[in-house]
Amino acid sequence: MNAEIIAVGSELLLGQIANTNAQFLSQQLAELGINVYFHTVVGDNVQRLEQTVKIAQTRADLIIFTGGLGPTKDDVTKETIARLLQRELVMDEEALRSIEAYYARTKRTMTENNKKQALVLTGAEVLKNEYGMAPGMALTVNDVTYMLLPGPPKEMMPMFIRYGRPFLLGKLQRHERIESRVLRFFGIGESQLETEIEDLIDRQSNPTIAPLAGDGEVTLRITAKHASAVEAKKLLDEAEQAIVRRVGQYLYGYNDDTLFSKVIERLKKYGKTIAAAESLTGGRFAAELTAIPGASQTVKGGVVCYTNEVKERVLSIPASVLKTDGAVSGQCAKLLAEHVRTLCQADIGVSFTGVAGPDPLEGKPAGTVYIGVAVAGHETEVHSLTLVGDRETIRTRTIKYGCFAVLKRLTAVL
Amino acid sequence: MNAEIIAVGSELLLGQIANTNAQFLSQQLAELGINVYFHTVVGDNVQRLEQTVKIAQTRADLIIFTGGLGPTKDDVTKETIARLLQRELVMDEEALRSIEAYYARTKRTMTENNKKQALVLTGAEVLKNEYGMAPGMALTVNDVTYMLLPGPPKEMMPMFIRYGRPFLLGKLQRHERIESRVLRFFGIGESQLETEIEDLIDRQSNPTIAPLAGDGEVTLRITAKHASAVEAKKLLDEAEQAIVRRVGQYLYGYNDDTLFSKVIERLKKYGKTIAAAESLTGGRFAAELTAIPGASQTVKGGVVCYTNEVKERVLSIPASVLKTDGAVSGQCAKLLAEHVRTLCQADIGVSFTGVAGPDPLEGKPAGTVYIGVAVAGHETEVHSLTLVGDRETIRTRTIKYGCFAVLKRLTAVL
CATH class of the missing domain: 3.30.70.2860 (Alpha-Beta Plaits)
Known part of the structure; x- marks a missing residue:
């Protein structure tokens, strides 16, 4: 089986977004052992979409479409394929109910054009949209399999994993x-x-x-x-x-592990809790940890001590330390980690202080970072880093390093 | 003039990288007023690349290629186009010297296959590569313009801006x-x-x-x-x-405004500061604001009050409120916003409390969210939201709503 992935959407041709859907689907198809020979992007234009589909039909057994399933006039994927395959579009009652329920749940009024989203190709297997309104669909006509998926990655990705992938596995009946x-x-x-x-x-x-x-x-x-x-x-x-x-x-x-998921997993395993004091990272460390469902068993919380005022007032960093060593110092990192641990009554306290840039701070260049890791009953560890890159890169590397340091520390002391 | 952008590279079809080159070039061409009708991605395969070029020749006046100009056997773009256009490849002496100089500079030995990179299409304008070795080229044959650019974005982007764009402007002679x-x-x-x-x-x-x-x-x-x-x-x-x-x-x-950049901009304009108490958002609101350079003038910091313990201990939420109203309540949001404002001595306090899901909390379903906005000397505003989506979506919508609420509040009271 060889595949072509067709993304439909003028926003891609205008460069407003990158075609990350094709990347995701390519990875998925590679895992299934399906060769992807072409990606095509075409605008919300019926004639050019028709031309694209006709070309794909000559060179692919599987054509996956993303985008163009929405409620507006710009959304033409379904209609175009229906015409090319001479299939009727019929109302899918379950999809319609799900759209109506979506509006009821969000307490908004459903405009008439939204019903269009519940129309599906006759004979297609309907792929449920659990994160949006437009359902996907899949069908095989004349030995070519067509799969239509919505454009927003947050809807497309879970739909493919949950319903699209099993559909393809059924088609494949592979031996290797x-x-x-x-x-x-x-x-x-x-x-x-x-x-x-x-x-x-x-x-x-x-x-x-x-x-x-x-x-x-x-x-x-x-x-x-x-x-x-x-x-x-x-x-x-x-x-x-x-x-x-x-x-x-x-x-x-x-596989899908991240440094953050590993920290949560390890803390849960040992039954330990964590708290963070974040200066240059501004809350991103805690935000990443709490993005993981069930983090509340292990993440107590923390303090975003972006200013020296908050470091002093909330985390009791002595003014003398801020004056002598500076906020960007190993000593400050050490106290921040220890104090946030005590304040939030956690087993582990982590701190991040440094210069995210672009400008230097306290005479220290962007990329100067100190990370403190305080564990109850053990000596506090301070890591001094010199990172390169822009503000975003420095902050990202800092919190990842923090995870790695916590993981190593947990292994060492527990 | 209408264009097709063809990326050549099997790594794209395997999903190892996204086609950000096409996004960049699309933005650039949109600015030049050149319509982009198709993006195509094809692997390092001579036959399929030939097929792709032949299709593009029927539907585009401008075909821009990225990738496949390197020294290895996989790099077939130049050779394929030379054959299709019946043009010889000739050694470009300047490009060759530049490749040799590159090796001398990095003190490495140049292998013979690297010379291949200095071959260019007869009659093409050579586009200098200032960040790598393979030069680009551009030429017009039978009213179709072909532009060949290298694959690595760090080489392709400056080459296009400096040499590709002026070449196209010369072709266009546009007045509109x-x-x-x-x-x-x-x-x-x-x-x-x-x-x-x-x-x-x-x-x-x-x-x-x-x-x-x-x-x-x-x-x-x-x-x-x-x-x-x-x-x-x-x-x-x-x-x-x-x-x-x-x-x-x-x-x-x-244009490039975000809700976060607008909050920072508006706060700076009025000379006001902000602090946040974040329960379900776990620090993401503060993290987004502090991602913006210069945020330290306006963002004091905040508390990640992920657990009730931290809400009580750090933000002095009475146990009675947590017991009677619950952490997920308008009353708790109100107090959190007010207390974080006072604790961090900011002009504005914002709070986020609710259920990010997937599981319900305090008997309230995922998506139940309360946002408090406290401004010194004004009554605290509480917004009650019912959001749908996964954990990530609910958290994202929550912090964006928070920005919008702060912007509206600033307009109303300042």
Whole structure:
């Protein structure tokens, strides 16, 4: 089976957004072992969309569309495909009820054009939209499978995972299994990691090992093909062991793990709680941790001590420390971590103080960062970092480093 | 002139990266008034690339390629186009010297395959690569203009701006200006907005009005074409005024404004400071505000009061309120906003308390949210929201609503 992904939306052609839907779907299809040969983006224009579909029909067995399922006149995907396949559009009662319920729940008045969203292609399997209104659909006509998904990634992604993927798996009836595993590293650069395991990468064709860097992290995707799932897993395990022998100290997780989810997971496991004092990160560390459902068992809260005033008043940092050592100092980081721990009555206190930039602060350049990790009954650890990059990069690296430091500290003391 | 952007690279079809090059070039071409009708992504495969170019030749006057200009066997763009256009590839001496100099500078040995990068299409204008090795090129054959750019964004973007754009401007010899303006709305859905101004959208062809929704916001892009920049601006102003008469109460900004940048801008303008008490949002409101450089003049800090314990201990919420009204209540939101304002000695205190989900809390369903806005010397305002979506969506909508509420409150009381 080979696929083409067609995104419909003039906003893509105007450059207002990037086609991240195609990226997501490509990853998903790669995991299913489906080759993607083309991505196409076309505007909200019936004639050009028709032309695009006709071309795709000559070269793909699977055509996935994103976008153009909404309520407005610009949304033409469904109608165009209905015409090309000579299929009627019929009202899907369940989808209609779900749209009406959506409006009732949000206490807004449903305008008439919203009903259009509940129209589906005759004979298509309807893919439920659990995060929006327009349902997706999938059907096979003349050996070509068409899947229509909504444009907003927040609706499209869960719909594909939950309903689109199983539909395709049913179509595939594959015998060869493709298994892959992502190893996640922090604290090592891509080129260093690649140098350390270069011979492993070069030597192997099954499994393959593919490095990818981004946002201060490096991942290795190991992919194995085998008729037996057990054998495929064994291939993955062997490759992983060889890698871990070289660079295991930087490995923090697998697949969809994040540094934040690992912190929450580890805290839950040990039954420990955390609190954070955040100066340069302005609340982002706590925000990332609390983005994870169930974080309330482990995250007590924290203080965004963006100004020295709040550091003094709320976190009792002595004026003398702010004056002598400065807010951007190891001493300040140490006290912030200890005080926020006590204030919030948590087992672990973390602090972030430094210069996010672009301007220097207290004569220290952007990228100067101190992280404190205080654990009840143990000596407080202070990390001093020198980061490069813009404000956003420095803040992101800082909170990720904070996670890594907490994970290491938990392993050391618990 | 209408364009197609073709990205060449299997890494895009595997979903390892998103096609941000097409986004960047689309923005650039939109500014030049060149319509982009298609984006295509194709792998490092000669046959499929040939097919892609042949299709593009039938429907575009300008074809811009990104990727496939490097030294390896996978890089096939140049060779394929040379064959299709029956043009020889010739060594560009300046590009070759620049590649050799690059190796000398980085003290590495140049392998023979790197010379391939200095080959260019006969008769093409060579576009210098100031951030890498492979030069770009541009030429017109049978009324179709071909522009070949390297794949890495850090090489492609400056090359396009410095050499590609002037090349196109020379081709265009345009007299007509294209001006566009984005209006940003909050608190109104896309379909409602479109219903309110449907006649304006339908009636107009210059300027055009294009709605786009995302993340709880709606934008309208107004685009005008005119020989005179002054007249184009006038067309935009008139369209804007007509829109504002209908839905002005939801308009919060223009172009690259965000709700967060508007809050910071407005606070700076009035010389006021803000502090936040964040329960369900876990610090994200403060994190977004402090992501903006120079926020320290206006953002004092705040408390992440994720647990009731922190609400009581740090923000002095009476146990009786937590017991009787609950943490998820208007009364708690009111007190949180007032107390965080006093604690951080800010002019404005904002609070967020509610249920981010997925599970209910205190018997209240996910999406139940209270926002408090306390301004010194004024009555505290409490907003009660019923949001739908996943945890991430509910948190995002909550902090955006908080911004909108603060902006409205500032307008009302200052």
